[in-house]
Amino acid sequence: MRAKAEATRERLLAAAKNLVMSKGFAGTSVDDVLKATDLTKGAFFHHFKSKADMAEQLMHWYAEGDMKMFRTFMAEAEAAHDDPMDQLMQFLTDFENYLTDPTNPPKGCMYALYTYEDDHFENDVKGFVADTLQTWTAMYIRKFQEVIDLYPPARPATAKRLAEMIVAMIEGGLILERAYKNPGMTARQSEQFREYLELLFPTAAERKAA
Amino acid sequence: MRAKAEATRERLLAAAKNLVMSKGFAGTSVDDVLKATDLTKGAFFHHFKSKADMAEQLMHWYAEGDMKMFRTFMAEAEAAHDDPMDQLMQFLTDFENYLTDPTNPPKGCMYALYTYEDDHFENDVKGFVADTLQTWTAMYIRKFQEVIDLYPPARPATAKRLAEMIVAMIEGGLILERAYKNPGMTARQSEQFREYLELLFPTAAERKAA
DNA sequence: ATTAACATACCAACTGGTCGGTATGTATGA
DNA sequence: TCATACATACCGACCAGTTGGTATGTTAAT
Numbered sequence: 338m339r340a341k342a343e344a345t346r347e348r349l350l351a352a353a354k355n356l357v358m359s360k361g362f363a364g365t366s367v368d369d370v371l372k373a374t375d376l377t378k379g380a381f382f383h384h385f386k387s388k389a390d391m392a393e394q395l396m397h398w399y400a401e402g403d404m405k406m407f408r409t410f411m412a413e414a415e416a417a418h419d420d421p422m423d424q425l426m427q428f429l430t431d432f433e434n435y436l437t438d439p440t441n442p443p444k445g446c447m448y449a450l451y452t453y454e455d456d457h458f459e460n461d462v463k464g465f466v467a468d469t470l471q472t473w474t475a476m477y478i479r480k481f482q483e484v485i486d487l488y489p490p491a492r493p494a495t496a497k498r499l500a501e502m503i504v505a506m507i508e509g510g511l512i513l514e515r516a517y518k519n520p521g522m523t524a525r526q527s528e529q530f531r532e533y534l535e536l537l538f539p540t541a542a543e544r545k546a547a
Numbered sequence: 548m549r550a551k552a553e554a555t556r557e558r559l560l561a562a563a564k565n566l567v568m569s570k571g572f573a574g575t576s577v578d579d580v581l582k583a584t585d586l587t588k589g590a591f592f593h594h595f596k597s598k599a600d601m602a603e604q605l606m607h608w609y610a611e612g613d614m615k616m617f618r619t620f621m622a623e624a625e626a627a628h629d630d631p632m633d634q635l636m637q638f639l640t641d642f643e644n645y646l647t648d649p650t651n652p653p654k655g656c657m658y659a660l661y662t663y664e665d666d667h668f669e670n671d672v673k674g675f676v677a678d679t680l681q682t683w684t685a686m687y688i689r690k691f692q693e694v695i696d697l698y699p700p701a702r703p704a705t706a707k708r709l710a711e712m713i714v715a716m717i718e719g720g721l722i723l724e725r726a727y728k729n730p731g732m733t734a735r736q737s738e739q740f741r742e743y744l745e746l747l748f749p750t751a752a753e754r755k756a757a
Numbered sequence: 758a759t760t761a762a763c764a765t766a767c768c769a770a771c772t773g774g775t776c777g778g779t780a781t782g783t784a785t786g787a
Numbered sequence: 788t789c790a791t792a793c794a795t796a797c798c799g800a801c802c803a804g805t806t807g808g809t810a811t812g813t814t815a816a817t
Contacts, residue, residue: 364573505719
């Protein structure tokens with residue numbers, strides 16, 4: 338029984354995610370979610386004590402899946418290469434392939450969405466979004482620091498700056514992707530960032546050429 | 548009397564802009580706007596034939612102000628320098644100063660906001676947002692092409708890619724700025740982008756040093 | 758005297774949320 | 788083992804408040 342209940346909860350969350358991603362949080366009504374799942378008010382308020390509670394659970398659920406994916410990509414990249422620059426490059430190309438893969442539209446980032454509707458959310462939720470973005474950034478920082486320690490950058494650069502840069506480029510890419518309905522935009526940003534890295538760490542490029 | 552009417556319309560739009568920027572479009576009710584302006588339903592529906600119509604007028608109004616600002620920055624930069632690289636750099640630093648200036652929070656980009664709530668808007672509005680972003684990008688493309696024509700890039704680069712890159716970085720920066728409540732994030736993205744340009748166009752940097 | 762520019766009163770539909778009820782599970786004890 | 792006792796999972800009617808929108812004023816400028 339508990340397994341079926343969890344399945345129901347995830348059905349609600351999955352439907353909510355799709356709706357929220359295309360209509361926003363305030364624009365998505367509880368009834369919308371119920372229509373999409375063929376469930377009723379009773380079910381909804383059994384699993385969530387309010388709509389705001391759903392928002393919180395939805396964000397945690399989303400972040401969990403999101404972070405797991407990134408960690409998997411990173412672990413694979415680290416297993417495949419010893420050199421941190423190689424690891425980073427593979428991570429980014431893997432991510433680009435994932436973005437290019439014609440999976441379930443509409444694409445977008447729920448952190449960004451919550452950020453642009455933040456008046457509706459409790460400080461807990463806003464803090465969680467910020468923390469998650471920080472964790473994401475921190476993953477990059479660690480890797481960039483390894484690269485910087487190994488290869489002198491052609492111009493002064495900090496790991497933090499580079500990490501924030503790629504995160505911003507991805508977020509911005511997703512916006513352009515939605516606005517233009519052009520599925521390739523985000524991956525192109527990642528590609529362009531790799532171009533920058535090649536220029537910034539010339540000795541890493543030479544090493545590979547050798 | 549017509550002047551007073553236009554003033555009322557702008558009062559409504561200005562209030563709507565602030566509210567929409569912090570609560571989203573669906574999250575902002577007509578009553579919210581009226582409460583903020585001390586006006587009534589009669590006034591609102593005299594100026595806008597529906598809430599959706601307000602959304603459209605709001606976007607046009609916003610884009611007009613936005614584009615005017617960018618054109619002003621660009622005109623100033625072009626008046627101050629002959630070299631396109633110098634023009635570009637001043638444009639970016641001017642923009643950074645504007646972003647850093649502690650003006651009216653909350654910061655953010657209405658194009659991004661509409662993009663993340665696009666289910667509520669007519670195709671007209673969505674198309675307009677896309678067109679405006681394209682126009683913004685096209686301004687950069689023109690300038691980057693001038694730079695590329697003059698200084699050979701250290702690695703293959705197209706004006707279009709670079710233009711999309713800076714637009715994405717700004718959009719992403721604004722998201723991080725909101726999420727972290729850190730007013731400096733967006734300007735930092737622009738700075739970092741200039742760092743990239745210095746690397747990409749080394750001969751331009753040499754020319755300046757000489 | 759018209760008309761533009763607003764105010765006021767009101768409406769049907771929808772909003773998030775509650776509540777009593779039911780069916781189906783699970784734990785316990787004799 | 789099998790009835791008792793309770794908990795979980797869900798249903799659907801209902802509620803008060805809010806939503807966008809309208810119909811009918813009133814006032815003031817042209």
